Amino acid sequence: MWTQILIWVVTTVIGALLSPRPPKPASVSPGNVDVPVAEQGKPIPVLFGTRVIRQANCVWYGDIKTTEIRQTSGSGGKK
Numbered sequence: 001m002w003t004q005i006l007i008w009v010v011t012t013v014i015g016a017l018l019s020p021r022p023p024k025p026a027s028v029s030p031g032n033v034d035v036p037v038a039e040q041g042k043p044i045p046v047l048f049g050t051r052v053i054r055q056a057n058c059v060w061y062g063d064i065k066t067t068e069i070r071q072t073s074g075s076g077g078k079k
Contacts, residue, residue: 036055036057038058
């Protein structure tokens, strides 16, 4: 029984060490976001099938800005 547990632990550790690591995501800031644009006269692509459209022409995409999240913890307020 102890042999099986030892083999299981060894194979789990080896599997964890040899597993591929996912790449770190690129830092996103308001200047380097690939978002749809709104330009007059820009051609509209026609797709057949499944594809990814980069820099699509649209009217509104949302607020592209970053805000700091500040949160207090505990009960500091009055009752």
